[in-house]
Amino acid sequence: MSDNITITIDGVEIPAKQGQTIMQAADDAGVYIPRLCAYNGLEPHGSCRVCTIKINGRFQAACTQPVAPGAIIENETDEINDIRKSIVEMFFVEGNHFCMFCEKSGNCELQALAYRLKIPAPRYPFLWPDRQVDASHPDVIIDKNRCVLCGRCVRASKDLDGKDVFGFVGRGPDKQLAIDATARLVDTDLDVRDKAIDACPVGSIMKKRVGFAIPIGQRKYDKKPIGSDIEDKNK
Amino acid sequence: MANDEKPKVATASLAGCFGCHMSILDIDDRILKLIELVDFNKSPIDDIKTFTARCAVGLIEGGCCNEENVHNLQEFRKNCDILISLGDCATMGGIPAMRNNIPLQECLDEAYLNGPTVHNPSGIIPSDPELPLLLNKVYPCHEVVKIDYHIPGCPPSADTIWEMLVALLTGKKIDLPYGLIKYD
Numbered sequence: 560m561s562d563n564i565t566i567t568i569d570g571v572e573i574p575a576k577q578g579q580t581i582m583q584a585a586d587d588a589g590v591y592i593p594r595l596c597a598y599n600g601l602e603p604h605g606s607c608r609v610c611t612i613k614i615n616g617r618f619q620a621a622c623t624q625p626v627a628p629g630a631i632i633e634n635e636t637d638e639i640n641d642i643r644k645s646i647v648e649m650f651f652v653e654g655n656h657f658c659m660f661c662e663k664s665g666n667c668e669l670q671a672l673a674y675r676l677k678i679p680a681p682r683y684p685f686l687w688p689d690r691q692v693d694a695s696h697p698d699v700i701i702d703k704n705r706c707v708l709c710g711r712c713v714r715a716s717k718d719l720d721g722k723d724v725f726g727f728v729g730r731g732p733d734k735q736l737a738i739d740a741t742a743r744l745v746d747t748d749l750d751v752r753d754k755a756i757d758a759c760p761v762g763s764i765m766k767k768r769v770g771f772a773i774p775i776g777q778r779k780y781d782k783k784p785i786g787s788d789i790e791d792k793n794k
Numbered sequence: 795m796a797n798d799e800k801p802k803v804a805t806a807s808l809a810g811c812f813g814c815h816m817s818i819l820d821i822d823d824r825i826l827k828l829i830e831l832v833d834f835n836k837s838p839i840d841d842i843k844t845f846t847a848r849c850a851v852g853l854i855e856g857g858c859c860n861e862e863n864v865h866n867l868q869e870f871r872k873n874c875d876i877l878i879s880l881g882d883c884a885t886m887g888g889i890p891a892m893r894n895n896i897p898l899q900e901c902l903d904e905a906y907l908n909g910p911t912v913h914n915p916s917g918i919i920p921s922d923p924e925l926p927l928l929l930n931k932v933y934p935c936h937e938v939v940k941i942d943y944h945i946p947g948c949p950p951s952a953d954t955i956w957e958m959l960v961a962l963l964t965g966k967k968i969d970l971p972y973g974l975i976k977y978d
């Protein structure tokens with residue numbers, strides 16, 4: 560049997576290869592599926608559910624779901640986009656996201672998803688959790704107020720940097736990012752060149768002293784929506 | 795159109811910095827077109843202090859940090875057909891909400907007793923009945939009254955405010971282009 564198959568996304572047939580995930584096949588075909596915890600070069604995590612799609616009428620995560628011959632997939636529908644919106648809104652109320660002074664603003668994937676999905680304000684009440692900032696490291700700062708628990712730093716540190724700087728502690732609403740040291744980031748072997756730092760989609764793990772090198776208004780998602788790089792393949 | 799037939803707009807600044815009101819004025823010469831379209835009622839822009847007529851649109855800058863804000867916001871809800879949260883403080887709490895994970899007493903102690911620049915020999919924390927009571931937290935407007943539209947931004951750009959107002963006042967569909975919904 561050939562590895563080459565065809566799947567249908569929003570009524571358009573696209574080629575795919577057996578063993579790919581739906582997200583990989585869509586990316587190759589220039590179809591953007593919104594995502595947060597998925598990151599190029601890392602094993603998918605399947606935890607944020609922003610990539611929710613419908614395959615043959617059932618909700619699945621596009622980043623972990625393998626393609627299947629003839630699969631009928633819904634991506635850009637009102638129903639699915641409303642689910643994605645509500646997930647992004649939950650991220651906003653679960654943390655303390657102050658975009659107006661966040662150095663990541665304009666380059667933040669959470670904010671960019673909200674822009675793309677046109678979220679004027681979250682529909683849920685804000686929780687205002689009490690979270691910590693760790694600025695002990697000479698070159699890197701962690702602001703857990705902004706962490707969305709995507710696990711990208713955890714996986715990048717392990718799989719790309721060959722270290723184990725980050726992990727999670729606690730469960731459910733108490734789940735938090737933790738570091739491989741009893742107290743401070745400076746006591747870990749984190750280096751400013753680690754890929755784990757760039758892997759953070761939000762302003763939770765940030766390099767010091769470069770935050771405003773590119774001014775607000777000229778950043779990645781200021782002019783073009785997130786996913787444009789993928790969609791431009793189709794043009 | 796005769797003057798008294800124009801729809802009326804009211805504005806208020808609650809727990810905000812007046813930046814959003816500055817951004818309203820930032821529509822520059824379009825303000826001339828705006829006053830052809832509307833009359834301003836209660837607003838810091840014309841200094842009218844109480845509602846004198848029912849308003850088509852109310853623009854609220856800032857969330858609620860004290861009881862006076864809540865009262866004011868409820869007044870706006872009663873007197874306006876469409877109520878709009880203008881700016882991040884109104885839509886999400888904004889900078890004033892940074893106190894929301896610190897107990898109120900601790901905030902007051904820091905501001906009036908323990909802060910590094912505090913000079914307060916009497917050690918009194920202001921509690922005059924004239925002063926509006928602080929709320930336990932700062933609330934975005936939609937957690938206090940029903941809000942019909944949200945315009946995020948710190949502040950929202952003049953273009954965003956203009957597009958939104960013109961669409962509302964001329965009965966067009968509101969569909970802000972990418973780049974006008976901003977949280978910074």
Ligand code: SF4
Pocket residue numbers: 705706707708709710711712713725736758759760761763764
């Ligand atoms: S610190 Fe950043 S990369 Fe790590 S889990 Fe939190 S949001 Fe994800």
Ligand code: FES
Pocket residue numbers: 593594595596597604605606607608609610611620621622623
């Ligand atoms: S991107 Fe698929 S679950 Fe997060």
